[in-house]
Amino acid sequence: MKSFSYLSAPDTVTALRTIADSENVKFLAGGTNLVDLMREGIEEPATLVDITRLPLTGIEELPDGTLRVGALVSNSRLAADPLIRTRYPVLAKAILLGASAQLRNMATVGGNLLQRTRCMYFYDEASACNKRVPGSGCDAIGGFSRGSAVLGTSEHCIAAHPSDMAVALVLLDAVVEVESVRGIRRVPVADFHRLPGDTPHIETVLAPDELITAVELPPVPVAAHSRYRKVRDRASYAFALVSVAAALAVKDGVVTDIRLALGGVATKP
Amino acid sequence: MCLMAPLKTSPRVNRRTDTVEIELRINGSAQRLDVAPQVSLLDALREYLGLTGTKKGCDQGACGACTVLVDGRRINACLALAVQYQGREITTIEGVDHPLQEAFVRTDGFQCGYCTPGQICSAIGMLAEHKEGAPSAATEHLADNGGELDDAEIRERMSGNLCRCGAYNGIVSAIKEVAK
Numbered sequence: 001m002k003s004f005s006y007l008s009a010p011d012t013v014t015a016l017r018t019i020a021d022s023e024n025v026k027f028l029a030g031g032t033n034l035v036d037l038m039r040e041g042i043e044e045p046a047t048l049v050d051i052t053r054l055p056l057t058g059i060e061e062l063p064d065g066t067l068r069v070g071a072l073v074s075n076s077r078l079a080a081d082p083l084i085r086t087r088y089p090v091l092a093k094a095i096l097l098g099a100s101a102q103l104r105n106m107a108t109v110g111g112n113l114l115q116r117t118r119c120m121y122f123y124d125e126a127s128a129c130n131k132r133v134p135g136s137g138c139d140a141i142g143g144f145s146r147g148s149a150v151l152g153t154s155e156h157c158i159a160a161h162p163s164d165m166a167v168a169l170v171l172l173d174a175v176v177e178v179e180s181v182r183g184i185r186r187v188p189v190a191d192f193h194r195l196p197g198d199t200p201h202i203e204t205v206l207a208p209d210e211l212i213t214a215v216e217l218p219p220v221p222v223a224a225h226s227r228y229r230k231v232r233d234r235a236s237y238a239f240a241l242v243s244v245a246a247a248l249a250v251k252d253g254v255v256t257d258i259r260l261a262l263g264g265v266a267t268k269p
Numbered sequence: 270m271c272l273m274a275p276l277k278t279s280p281r282v283n284r285r286t287d288t289v290e291i292e293l294r295i296n297g298s299a300q301r302l303d304v305a306p307q308v309s310l311l312d313a314l315r316e317y318l319g320l321t322g323t324k325k326g327c328d329q330g331a332c333g334a335c336t337v338l339v340d341g342r343r344i345n346a347c348l349a350l351a352v353q354y355q356g357r358e359i360t361t362i363e364g365v366d367h368p369l370q371e372a373f374v375r376t377d378g379f380q381c382g383y384c385t386p387g388q389i390c391s392a393i394g395m396l397a398e399h400k401e402g403a404p405s406a407a408t409e410h411l412a413d414n415g416g417e418l419d420d421a422e423i424r425e426r427m428s429g430n431l432c433r434c435g436a437y438n439g440i441v442s443a444i445k446e447v448a449k
Contacts, residue, residue, distance in 0.1 A: 003287060006306035006352050028353070035309070035348045036329050048306065050353055080403040085411045096406040100429025101395065102336055102345045236406065236428035 001039050008050040012179065012211070018049050020181045020209040027051045027211060029072055030106040032099075033115040040123060042116075042132055056110075056213055059083070065219035071110030071212045075165065076101065078109060088217060090226035090245045094168035094263075097230045100237050110212035113166055113176065113192065114204065117159035118239050119148060130156045131200040147241060152267035157200035159267060161193060162239050164230065166269035169215065171245040171261040172223055177214040178206060189215070193268035200267075222247045222257040230263070240264030291355050295320065296364025304351050311335045313351035314361060322362035322386045326431070333430035336387040336394070337361050343394025345429075362386035367393055372443035380434035388430050392444050395426045399448075418448045 006028075009015035019025045026045035028034060029052055037043040056070035059081055067083060078084060079095035095104065121127040121140045128137030140148050140158050149160040166189065174189040193204055206212070226247035232238040243263035249256045263269060288303045293310075295318065302317045311328070314320045314337070326334030328347045335346040338360040369389050372378070379385040399422075402414035407425035409416075416422070423441050432440065 001307040004306055005287075006289065006350075008353075028350070031350060031353070032330055032345075032348050035350060038307070039329070052353065076398070076403065080398075080401070082412075085404065089411050092404065092411055093406065096404065096408075100330075100333060100345075101398065101405075101426060102333060102343050102391065102429045103330055103348075105342045105394075106344050106348065236425055 002041070002044045004038075004045055005047045006050065007047070008053060010053055012054050012056075012213070015049050015051050015054060016179065016181050016209070016211060018047070019211070022047060025049060029108045029111050030074070031111075032103050032107045033111060037116060041125065042123070051211065062216075067217040069109055069215045069217065071214055072108050074105055075099070075107045075109070075112060076104040078165075079104065086224070088168070088172060088220070088223045088226065090171060090223060090228045090247060091165065091168040091217075093228040094164040094243075094245060097228060097243075098164040109165070109215055112163055113169075113189075113212060113215070114206075115163055116203065118162045119159040120144070122159060131159060131196070131203075134199070134201045147239070147264075149267045150265050151262070152195045154196045154198065154200070156198050157196035157267065159196070159200065160264055161266065161268050162264075163269060164228065164240065164243060164263055166193070167243060167261045167263035168228060168245045169217075170269045171226070171247060171259050172217055172220050175216045175218070176212060177216065178210045179213045180207060180210045184213075185210070186216075189269075196267050220247070220259075222249045222259060225249060226259075232264075289352050291352055293318075293351065293354060293359060294357065295359050296361060297358075302351075306350060306352050308351050309347050310337070310349035310351045310354055310359070311346035314346060317351075320361050320363050323390075324383055324386060326384070326387075331431075332384070332387075333391055334384050334387040336391040336430065338390055338394055341394070341397055343391050360390070362390055365389060365393065368447050369393065369443060372446050373440070376439045376442040376446065377436065378439035378443040379432075379436050384430060384432045384434075388427070388432070388440055391427060391430045392440075392447075395423075395444075396448060399426070418445065420445070423448075 024046040028048040028050050056072040058070045075095050079092045085092045121129050127139040148158040169189045176187045178185050228245045230240045230243040245261040247259040293300050324334040326332035330345045330348045337346045339357050405425045407421045
């Protein structure tokens with residue numbers, strides 16, 4: 001892994017100031033994706049700002065029933081939360097079906113949103129990959145693309161987005177709150193990730209100096225009856241070939257409300 | 270309780286050698302070491318502290334052989350940077366004294382033994398998670414707390430620990446015995 005400087009931010013202001021003032025800085029929380037990508041030489045930040053001391057670990061209910069989840073809440077804590085399990089079971093299930101318990105204990109909500117594809121051509125330095133090296137081509141197209149996306153693709157990239165949690169968040173119309181030295185922005189999760197188009201290396205609408213601070217879940221009554229199903233090559237601990245998040249309301253034999261979101265098949269959740 | 274508890278101290282950087290002086294609490298005692306920021310907790314344990322009980326299987330969070338406990342919660346030490354884990358209570362297999370260890374021997378829960386330290390640390394973490402009422406993907410009624418640790422639950426909750434010798438049946442038996 002390439003050398004880097006490490007600092008632990010004592011507060012949000014310091015974290016935002018540091019990333020705004022310097023080049024090639026990345027935030028570090030759980031590290032379950034970033035550390036791996038750095039070891040693979042795909043990410044090479046000059047500085048890592050550890051944000052685990054920031055006060056972003058709450059799960060609180062707002063007056064209108066919205067659940068505000070801090071960006072540093074661990075995946076396992078979010079999935080185990082009683083309010084999440086009763087009001088948004090699809091979200092708890094999606095998280096529990098992802099990764100392993102050890103990884104879910106380390107990974108954070110913010111980091112899960114920012115995780116990068118598991119496409120083998122992205123990881124393989126000998127392969128052409130427009131996401132890893134802009135303009136180099138895409139060996140996945142016409143290659144071993146069984147796990148690749150079929151929706152939202154372009155002639156430059158067919159990499160699937162791997163997050164299960166994000167699929168559930170899209171179903172629930174969650175909103176991502178981000179902050180920088182310029183202030184706070186709110187982005188609907190459905191607009192947070194970008195389609196590859198001709199710039200597959202730019203995956204989200206986050207500015208380089210923005211920090212995800214929270215994800216807000218609006219009240220969604222139909223979500224009380226929701227599920228997440230995942231199809232994959234193993235019974236556990238594997239990414240989705242295809243997954244679906246669904247919420248359904250039925251009254252007197254008639255479907256009155258339905259929501260569906262797909263995972264494993266698209267370039268964004 | 271969130272795993273990411275606040276650090277109590279900020280590491281002191283040794284600018285000359287680009288290493289950081291840190292103090293890790295391992296199995297109840299404080300250990301001071303000088304590590305570059307990129308050193309994983311796994312490498313710190315094995316290479317810097319000589320605690321080779323924790324194993325490196327894949328070094329990418331895909332096998333669980335490196336599982337250790339941090340404040341009682343199981344993590345993959347290979348993806349953890351040592352500099353991030355100051356002020357936390359880290360338990361490795363060297364610091365474990367648990368009925369599971371004898372159970373693994375009795376139920377034939379290992380062959381080569383390479384995944385075993387990770388299996389045991391993971392199982393200890395798993396039992397704690399279950400005791401707190403945390404659900405798993407195998408839990409039928411998500412809103413319910415606890416529930417029985419049957420075969421399906423144990424296998425799902427332990428799915429982050431691979432065993433190439435295929436001692437899974439013995440591992441599940443050992444855990445089931447102790448969980449009773």
